[in-house]
Amino acid sequence: MKHRIALVGFGTVGQGLAEILLEKREYLKTRYGYEFDIVGISDIAWGTAYNPDGLDITAMLNAAKAKQKFSQDLKDWDALTMIRKCNATVVCELAFTDLETGEPAISHCKAAFETGKHVVTSNKGPAALAYTDLKAMAEKKGLRFLIEGTVMSGTPVLNLAEGPLAGCEITAALGILNGTTNYILTQMEAGMSYEDALKKAQELGYAEADPTGDVEGYDARGKVTILANVVMNTSLRIEDVSCKGITHITPEDIEKAKEENCRWKLIGSVKKEGDKVKASVAPEMVPLSHPLAGVMGATNAITFATDLLGEVSVVGPGAGRKETGFSILTDLLRLHR
Numbered sequence: 656m657k658h659r660i661a662l663v664g665f666g667t668v669g670q671g672l673a674e675i676l677l678e679k680r681e682y683l684k685t686r687y688g689y690e691f692d693i694v695g696i697s698d699i700a701w702g703t704a705y706n707p708d709g710l711d712i713t714a715m716l717n718a719a720k721a722k723q724k725f726s727q728d729l730k731d732w733d734a735l736t737m738i739r740k741c742n743a744t745v746v747c748e749l750a751f752t753d754l755e756t757g758e759p760a761i762s763h764c765k766a767a768f769e770t771g772k773h774v775v776t777s778n779k780g781p782a783a784l785a786y787t788d789l790k791a792m793a794e795k796k797g798l799r800f801l802i803e804g805t806v807m808s809g810t811p812v813l814n815l816a817e818g819p820l821a822g823c824e825i826t827a828a829l830g831i832l833n834g835t836t837n838y839i840l841t842q843m844e845a846g847m848s849y850e851d852a853l854k855k856a857q858e859l860g861y862a863e864a865d866p867t868g869d870v871e872g873y874d875a876r877g878k879v880t881i882l883a884n885v886v887m888n889t890s891l892r893i894e895d896v897s898c899k900g901i902t903h904i905t906p907e908d909i910e911k912a913k914e915e916n917c918r919w920k921l922i923g924s925v926k927k928e929g930d931k932v933k934a935s936v937a938p939e940m941v942p943l944s945h946p947l948a949g950v951m952g953a954t955n956a957i958t959f960a961t962d963l964l965g966e967v968s969v970v971g972p973g974a975g976r977k978e979t980g981f982s983i984l985t986d987l988l989r990l991h992r
């Protein structure tokens with residue numbers, strides 16, 4: 656079966672995914688029997704292009720890189736129209752993240768399910784604010800809502816918990832889930848000012864469009880909510896997660912941590928306590944001997960506490976064009992399997 660893919664959002668992640676699919680077309684076919692066409696792309700900046708037999712991916716990438724509208728832009732088709740009318744089997748929701756309303760991504764996911772299409776997304780909005788409802792909606796129609804890229808980009812976290820770790824009870828998850836803040840804390844330890852470190856993180860593309868979401872801990876809070884709901888099968892709301900960011904940490908605090916053989920880390924934590932799940936985001940002074948203390952720069956890490964394996968940790972990228980593009984590919988292949 657040839658998969659028909661529609662992309663909603665053709666920015667960094669959408670283009671990263673398209674590049675990977677283009678480069679790996681033959682490999683995906685011979686190694687996994689995975690064949691595909693990208694039939695539709697809708698982006699707020701470049702417009703909407705649709706061809707039920709498959710678009711020319713190179714031409715789409717060239718237009719976006721040249722910051723030009725798609726030449727075949729269907730002016731009267733917005734993203735919702737494309738989702739509803741296209742012949743895709745799966746919609747990749749890669750539009751911008753809004754952790755307050757989840758829109759327009761939640762509406763995109765709903766439209767896809769209503770018209771019989773799977774959804775794969777790295778967008779934290781729908782995953783953090785409406786995971787339980789959207790998953791139920793998908794399941795009712797025999798569809799999937801796959802969201803690996805929402806936590807630690809393509810580094811396997813959610814699929815690891817749901818796949819290879821199935822059968823283990825995960826009782827806690829503790830992690831560094833935001834690359835921007837870990838990068839800032841690392842640079843401050845090396846003597847850079849908070850402002851310069853944040854500016855550098857923005858230049859390197861780690862930070863959210865509005866970096867307040869990173870430094871105040873809201874991005875990590877979204878990820879912690881997703882972890883709780885996917886891994887512990889609960890229905891925590893984002894406002895149930897206590898949240899403190901790193902904006903109050905001073906160079907003096909960094910020095911004090913050094914003197915005590917510790918290092919500041921923004922820690923996201925989810926724990927089962929009886930039949931309740933408690934979750935938080937807060938900066939902590941972590942002893943240098945702790946495995947998370949050695950995770951530096953924009954790298955992310957998570958440790959799952961399990962009943963059968965003890966602690967299982969994963970360290971890897973938490974953001975980036977190829978890294979998040981890969982998170983979508985991994986879920987597309989999961990759908991294929």
Ligand code: HSE
Nearest residue numbers: 833834835862863974
């Ligand atoms: N702004 C996020 C981070 C990007 O710094 O981790 C990935 O979600």
